[in-house]
Amino acid sequence: MSKKPVRVAVTGAAGQIGYALLFRIASGEMLGKDQPVILQLLEIPDEKAQNALKGVIMELEDCAFPLLAGIEAHSDPMQAFKDTDYALLVGARPRGPGMERADLLAANAQIFTAQGKALNAVASRNVKVLVVGNPANTNAYIAMKSAPDLPAKNFTAMLRLDHNRAASQLAAKGGFKVGDIRKLTVWGNHSPTMYADYRFATVDGKSVKEAINDQEWNKDVFLPTVGKRGAAIIAARGLSSAASAANAAIDHMRDWALGSKGEWVTMGVPSNGEYGIPAGIVFGFPVTTENGEYKIVTGLEIDAFSQECINKTLAELQGEQDGVKHLL
Numbered sequence: 001m002s003k004k005p006v007r008v009a010v011t012g013a014a015g016q017i018g019y020a021l022l023f024r025i026a027s028g029e030m031l032g033k034d035q036p037v038i039l040q041l042l043e044i045p046d047e048k049a050q051n052a053l054k055g056v057i058m059e060l061e062d063c064a065f066p067l068l069a070g071i072e073a074h075s076d077p078m079q080a081f082k083d084t085d086y087a088l089l090v091g092a093r094p095r096g097p098g099m100e101r102a103d104l105l106a107a108n109a110q111i112f113t114a115q116g117k118a119l120n121a122v123a124s125r126n127v128k129v130l131v132v133g134n135p136a137n138t139n140a141y142i143a144m145k146s147a148p149d150l151p152a153k154n155f156t157a158m159l160r161l162d163h164n165r166a167a168s169q170l171a172a173k174g175g176f177k178v179g180d181i182r183k184l185t186v187w188g189n190h191s192p193t194m195y196a197d198y199r200f201a202t203v204d205g206k207s208v209k210e211a212i213n214d215q216e217w218n219k220d221v222f223l224p225t226v227g228k229r230g231a232a233i234i235a236a237r238g239l240s241s242a243a244s245a246a247n248a249a250i251d252h253m254r255d256w257a258l259g260s261k262g263e264w265v266t267m268g269v270p271s272n273g274e275y276g277i278p279a280g281i282v283f284g285f286p287v288t289t290e291n292g293e294y295k296i297v298t299g300l301e302i303d304a305f306s307q308e309c310i311n312k313t314l315a316e317l318q319g320e321q322d323g324v325k326h327l328l
């Protein structure tokens with residue numbers, strides 16, 4: 001017997017990431033090749049954006065995806081999030097000319113407060129929320145704080161792109177197959193302060209750190225390359241990463257929904273105090289996932305260099321989250 005369709009809301013659906021994401025969700029790459037989906041798409045109430053969304057919907061229809069059980073276009077989050085089981089919050093306010101970081105935080109605080117409230121009011125009580133729109137960790141924090149009737153653990157931020165970038169850099173350096181790398185993680189904020197950590201990583205059971213054995217490369221090449229990869233793509237393409245960001249969103253949601261089969265993946269999730277990260281801060285952690293739940297990997301040793309890196313990304317996040325407290 002075929003499964004009942006689930007509802008997947010996507011915001012910023014007519015944007016670059018939306019265009020690389022929706023077709024993959026509709027083809028079953030996110031929730032499984034036996035799981036029908038209803039797409040509930042949100043764009044701003046602007047004629048150009050709504051027209052662009054209509055065009056994307058025409059293309060989705062023209063794919064004749066057997067798993068696509070319905071498509072809705074919305075301009076109001078209260079309608080877009082109705083009964084939704086999954087919410088991918090991609091749309092956000094980009095930094096404009098002359099805009100300071102505080103202005104960007106305030107503009108996004110408005111969006112994510114409204115969307116958090118709407119999720120709180122109308123989404124499924126088990127909704128799984130992934131925030132992609134930047135600043136992703138803080139936007140997830142704002143949405144979570146604006147949805148007091150939903151479990152805080154349902155709100156996550158995307159660090160999977162950073163995780164995938166780190167894996168790819170390690171594979172190139174060590175001559176590994178990227179798919180063979182296990183136990184990699186990225187701690188902290190989705191920003192250049194993130195700490196990509198391969199101290200525990202293995203390939204075929206052997207230590208990646210020992211195989212690479214180059215702390216200078218770690219500090220001077222690997223960490224800056226992964227941390228500044230988003231900016232490097234903007235410099236090269238004139239636009240921010242879109243296909244790789246959509247791919248990471250698919251990876252994040254697929255593993256959360258369907259399980260990571262014992263493997264570590266990186267998710268930005270609200271801390272419960274693990275590793276000294278204050279409770280409630282949305283922070284990149286290594287997690288494993290099973291039966292639709294994630295569990296932070298605990299008990300890892302944090303050496304002095306790692307602690308310094310973690311403190312730095314934490315301080316940045318605390319600064320961001322303090323900066324929006326008065327708006328919540």
Ligand SMILES: NC(=O)c1ccc[n+]([C@@H]2O[C@H](COP(=O)([O-])OP(=O)(O)OC[C@H]3O[C@@H](n4cnc5c(N)ncnc54)[C@H](O)[C@@H]3O)[C@@H](O)[C@H]2O)c1
Binds near residue numbers: 017090111240241
């Ligand atoms: N976390 C990550 O790893 C990661 C990676 C890449 C990009 N991003 C971020 O993802 C976001 C989207 O990137 P993009 O390239 O698709 O941008 P884009 O500008 O191409 O598209 C964004 C879309 O969101 C819409 N939008 C804006 N505010 C909205 C709102 N309140 N409700 C619904 N829709 C809204 C816009 O109309 C636009 O169509 C950006 O904030 C970007 O910085 C995050």
Ligand SMILES: O=C(O)C[C@H](O)C(=O)O
Binds near residue numbers: 161230233240241245
């Ligand atoms: O949009 C950006 O600033 C970069 C993006 O978050 C990325 O990591 O590619």
